[in-house]
Amino acid sequence: MTQSSTSTSPGTSRSGPTVGSAPLLGEPWGVDRADGTRWAKDPSVVRFQGRYLMYFTLRPEEPGAGLCVGIAESRDLASWELVARLHPGGDYDAKGLAAPGAVVVADVLHLFYQSYGTGPLDSICHATSTDGVTFERDASNPVFRPQGEWNCGRAIDADLVVDGDRLLLAYATRDPEMREQLVGVAEAPLGSGFGRDDWRDLSLDGPALRPELDWEGECIEAPAFVREGGRPDGGLVMFYAGAYNNVPQQIGWATSEDGVTWTRGTVEPFLPNGAPGTWNSSESGHPGVLTDDDGRTYLFFQGNDTGGRTNLLAGAEIVWAADGRPALRED
Template sequence: MAQPPMSTTPAVAAAAAAAPPLLSEPWGVPLSDGRLWAKDPSVVRFGERYLMYFTVHPAPGDERSGLRVGIAASSDLRSWELLARMQPTGEYDARGLAAPGAVVIDGVVHLFYQSYGTGARDAICHASSTDGVTFTSDASNPVFRPSGEWNCGRAIDADVIVDGDRLLLAWATRDPDMRTQMVGTAEADLDSAFSRQDWRDLSLAGPALTPELDWELECIEAPALVRSKSGLVMFYAGGYNNDPQQIGYATSNDGVNWTRGSAEPFMTNGKPGTWNSSESGHPGVLTDADGRTYLFFQGNDTGGRTNLLAATEILWDDGGRPRLRTATR
């Protein structure tokens, strides 16, 4: 059953009324009963096409349960073709794999995804590919779990960005009671293998972001990293799925300390009757070869029975602050 809409401030209500234009109709993968379902998008440009990595259910006839990482391709960011589903490769992801974050480095796609279905033991795994479709798993998987007494040791929702001579990893975790979701960061040398021994936890003392605003409720998750004139920018999801989940952003000079860009959501869930009235969540950011920036996100109007992926464009002001493209600009 869909959750009732949250009460909103006038500013949030106005933002919801001015929904950004989408690149195309929201897209999902058909389930056996005809519902469309896809979540957690991460998109890269690889050669002459775009590849999207996302969470999907197993293929019809697959007797193994658990979620999968789907791979879809597009030539224009508007129409997508499902190419493959990644399968578990070890005991660590035998119950499922999900929520990928991808980056292309020297012609290789490095994919960071979470194991799924083991609660506090879920962790970040790594695989690489020279064609973007066929992946080789890291022998040291899982490659990252957080340390520190403030969290439960879980790591999910990976995203990565090349930042100088390092690869910066953002991830979500929960407090020791598994109640509150928060975000942390880690780094590895860019010339490393990104294996377990290569990562340095940057959030040992505490989270990079924890829910504080009313609309964030008990959850900040799904970090999505990009760089602008203002430094590093992290888009994130506030609120658990369909609470509703909405998207905010924060900025940082070092990848460790983060400051919210606004007290209001950057993107709200849609108004009643729209396709994303239950949520606009789990952002992913693509900076294209021409410098344009696109925000991918999931949404639905069914309280989570269906899930669709969509994209819109982000514009930047002279100070490097983001705003959503409107229908007229």
């Protein structure tokens, strides 16, 4: 399915839908469902082999089946076409898979996604692709679950960034009572296969981020890595979702010098939910960040105005101030 939109260069100014005062990259997008609504969640976008690919959570085609991962393609970041689905591939994700995080390493696309529907047993799984559409599952799946007494052992919402000679993985988990959502970080050698034996949990003594601000409620989740300014040598920045879905969920950001200890960039949401009557009045949630080949950076996120009955994906360009603070491009 293709959502019609005027083709433009990414990030150029245009009339059309906005988030606050910032123009979106195109119309909010989702996959058509049999009941006439559209639904898509949890975006992760990369540029791979000359086009943009977005991986996201998708409702099943068959009633009673589990969630799957949708794969959409774009040439301009404004219009998207659903090109494939990734369905469960083993006992570990038989109930469903969701919340993908994609990263390209040495011309191979690595997709990390969570198993879904098993509560505290949900784990991070791994698959690789040379074309971005067909995937080979990691024989050691699931590849990561957190350690430490501060969490329940669950791992969801993976996101990745290359950091020197290592690959950093940010994940969400919950406290042992399954009440509070928290974020941790792990690492694997960049030259490894990123299988189960390659990961080292860096958040053994406690979470990298936990909800502390009023608007974050009981939830910090959906971490999304980016380099400050879109530069390979820029400092580490993490966008994240605060509060559970539709509470409303809103987006914040934090910085780190080592990938382990994180400091919030602001006490207010970077991207709040929209005003009543707008397309994202129920939430602006679950961020994903693309750094393009030219260093320009784009924030993708989910939003809806139905309390979660529908969900759409949208994007806007990030600009960076001289002091390294991000903002949404408004011109």
